[in-house]
Amino acid sequence: MAIDALTQQPALLRVKRSRESQSALMWRRFRQHHLAVWSLWIVVAFYLVALLAEFLAPLGPGDYNPRYTYAAPQGIHFFSTDENGNWQFGPYVYGYKTEIDPVALRRTFVIDEEVKIPIAFFVPSEPYRLAGFIPMSIKLFGVTEPRAPLYVLGADRLGRDLLSRLIHGTRISLSIGLVGVVMSLFFGVIIGGFSGYYGGWFDGAVQRVIEFIRSLPTIPLWLGLAAALPRDWSSLQIYFAITIILSLVGWTELARVVRGRFLALRTEDFVTAAQLDGASDWRIITKHMVPSFMSHIIAAATLAVPGMILAETALSFLGLGLQAPIVSWGTLMQEAQNIRTLASAPWLLLPGVAVVVVILALNFLGDGLRDAADPHGR
């Protein structure tokens, strides 16, 4: 196909090709995959939310208000009519009024359309540190009246704002995916690299180990390992222990990809040439082989992130992953475990929507990267 193209427009194409770097070629090919480009923006948006969590979330993850347990989502309204019937622009939410449920005889909060609570942007707040080190005392949006309720996505059993907790949970859930993949990548590249480059008995042994791990059901394994974590560990220790547990299985897939690429490249002419020139193994691997399959590794790593996020969510949901003071999508979903709770407060399932969107976006992004990883292909 390339030859046909060259004979048709020889001068033009030759000049253009010779100027483009590997990354430019990849980017050009990636852009043709519209779904992947959209997914890239979605993923970037989610990671921005994770980074700016304190600024975006109107309330802290632990701020509770027992006056508004299981308050229904308010939503945000943008247009209102004043008493003369004129349209006005300005975001606001409705207030709540309490009603006694005639059957269950308990207080429920229903939206009171009489009360309008205006929302303002860049409202002052308690001082906090953005991403842990930038001192700030302003939030993206919030209510201006003190003590006015703001539960855009509803509240949980302690009257904590679901939106704020979702935003804070994004940081934990998305970062655990990244950290887990980085660790899997570390083991996967080293073990898979050795296995593919040297072959022989080591390769055979590694292949058996990988087959063995992949033939095991992972959830019972993870549950067993997670249950072994000491109860008195700090949140940070638990966090890293969970990522290590997840990468115990995660490295196998990446090691397979790396090994496959090594096997394919080992017999390439440029590797033989480097060997004949007397280059050391280390130099051949890092200077000649790794750059030529870096893009494949990036794609495989991207495709591994959703699995990590799902695994963390599942573990935390079962109560053996991250524990209560840490807010992650999994611990948020734990609130929704009881069907009766769920029936009265279905908005507690909303973290699941975030999970699904991110998993889909990461999968499309990974597919797009994988196709783009080989710019000369097809």
Place this chain on the structure above:
Amino acid sequence: MLRFLTGRLFSMVVTIWAVSFVAFAIIQLPPGDYLTTYLATISAQGERADPRAIEALRQQYGLGQPYLVQYWKWITGIVLHGDFGRSFEWNAPVTELIWGRLGNSILLEGLAVVVMWFVALPIGVYAAVRKYSLGDYLATIFGFLGLAVPNFLFALVLMYLGYVWFGTTLGGLFSPEFENARWSLPRIWDFFSHAWAPIVVLATAGTAQLIRIMRANLLDELKKPYVTTARSKGLPEWKVILKYPVRVALNPLVSTIGWLLPTLVSSSVIVSVVMNLPTAGPMLLRSLTSQDMYLAGAIIMLLGVLTVIGTLISDLILAWIDPRIRYGGN
């Protein structure tokens, strides 16, 4: 065929041994053992345990001995006497507790596999034959959703919808009156009226993947010259498709059971917890949190062993339908 079979059986035995070793290592990991946890709870309640009874228990299970000694006691008990040890929490032999639950697990997973195949094959074939049709796009969308929706979320949504629309709680496998009854026609009916929901949840993710694989396989086959030949010879279209390319496309599909099964067993654990099913999953979770190590170890090991056996069966089916594997040695 015999060589193939012995080779596979040998590697299965080695794998099962490795599974048992890993399972025992995992339940040995937590600091302390059940007795320390037990003593802590008792002293927290202000009671004193009889030191001699505790010591007797410690002796009986070899607690506090080196890892390999404990493992040896455990594994010889299983292999020679079928004795998986005693559950501390239930104060009963593990074997009494787990077989019924494991049976339910196997039943559910088996039914999920059957549903998966029956749903995925026709849809996969349709999606490949009518490429880029509306049905193909629907199948693709379904495939992506099956990929992205965690099964416990799907179970929760299903339970919520069941509660809101029908006012019933989907969950459990039997109505109370059939819980301990013998198998009979009404009990089977009762079982299916409960079990459809978990089976649907369990089968969805796998179905989505199978459709994608079947579609891709069949698309590769449909391009091949022998299909054109068959068509040009005047074979009816359904025969052209079903007689040759579908059969060839099935081969790689059978081998997918090998990696489908571990995921299925995994998801059945978590779905069972959500839907409150009397399978091995909730029991595993409970035994892990209470450090009931022999129970947890037995469940982890048996789930692993079942997966390995299931994979072996799929390998045998593959060898049976594909002579190349049978004679290729590997």
